[in-house]
């Protein structure tokens with residue numbers, strides 16, 4: 260799992276470490292350049308001072324060069340003989356050139372300065388090793404504080420990141436400590452602006468979640484209420500049945516009982532369809548479905564009902580290609596509900612006209628009847644759950660059209676209720692995208 264805190268610390272530490280390395284190299288380089296200049300300047304100065312004095316005034320050490328401040332001073336006379344040496348046992352040669360130079364002597368690299376003064380040669384020399392010791396010492400004196408500040412800086416960075424991350428941690432603690440049903444918005448006033456979009460998204464999610472929980476609650480309450488009616492009737496008829504001995508009365512009660520059971524089972528069937536459709540609402544339907552043959556199949560399954568009411572049904576389809584993208588199971592439920600409504604609400608000997616047509620690239624299904632129609636003021640309401648227009652003796656739960664609406668919107672289609680032909684009856688029109 261990615262940790263912002265660890266990632267930040269890693270990146271900032273890397274930047275600090277690289278920075279410290281670069282600073283150390285620069286310090287060493289400049290210490291080296293500066294001290295070379297100082298050493299060389301000293302050598303030249305000594306040579307020039309000595310050229311103004313007589314030989315023999317400088318005490319000879321007769322030892323080795325040990326200290327970085329120590330130099331080998333040699334003076335040759337006009338005759339070319341070595342007149343003086345601070346360290347006679349070091350047989351460093353007189354160099355042929357004058358000025359600065361470098362030469363290897365006894366496996367060490369030496370730096371020298373040779374001055375020719377009216378035939379006399381004054382030569383100052385020193386192994387680089389001695390100089391480097393001083394350069395190293397000087398460099399370390401600068402670098403050690405730089406290195407020492409590194410862990411202190413990293414600790415400060417760690418603490419700063421922890422402080423910077425605190426609002427995020429606080430928010431997650433707040434969410435963790437919440438009651439499951441607490442969907443009140445998170446306070447956005449005390450959070451850094453960078454995480455405000457996240458808080459807004461969360462609050463928006465809480466809002467939608469709250470709404471959907473409320474919808475579910477309403478649905479459960481309505482469903483319970485709706486189920487109560489047929490169940491109370493079933494209980495009542497059962498009680499009456501146990502008490503009556505009259506055959507004719509028993510028959511009547513049994514018919515009523517049957518009707519209540521049918522009502523309850525229809526309601527449960529519609530509720531199950533609705534909740535199944537609800538959970539699969541966001542599925543991406545990619546199957547190619549032939550809308551005309553699906554409609555044909557649905558009409559066929561209603562034929563007995565249509566015939567029993569002597570309804571005249573026509574199905575019009577002149578289109579060759581009526582393919583749409585979708586889920587055939589749900590589309591069939593949708594068409595079934597619309598045809599059932601048309602058949603149920605149309606009186607005996609009524610007419611139903613069903614058509615599949617195309618307009619531009621869109622496929623249109625229309626189901627039209629010459630029944631009582633749906634007043635304009637009710638056209639929005641009939642899509643609501645459990646909503647029924649009073650005054651019809653058709654058994655129903657008021658869920659059919661909300662199931663239809665859900666299926667329509669999950670197919671990116673649109674549904675409209677219009678007047679039937681000559682302003683009589685109802686026309687449902689569903690337009691599918693390509």
Ligand SMILES: Nc1ncnc2c1ncn2[C@@H]1O[C@H](COP(=O)(O)OP(=O)(O)OP(=O)(O)O)[C@@H](O)[C@H]1O
Nearest residue numbers: 600601604632641647648655656657658659660685
């Ligand atoms: N073709 C139609 N003609 C006249 N009224 C209709 C038609 N279709 C639906 N309605 C009205 O709209 C209401 C809601 O219809 P819907 O299909 O949602 O529920 P239902 O038919 O009452 O019950 P269910 O379909 O769940 O068995 C119906 O009660 C009815 O009053």
Ligand SMILES: [Mg+2]
Nearest residue numbers: 600655659660
């Ligand atoms: Mg219905």
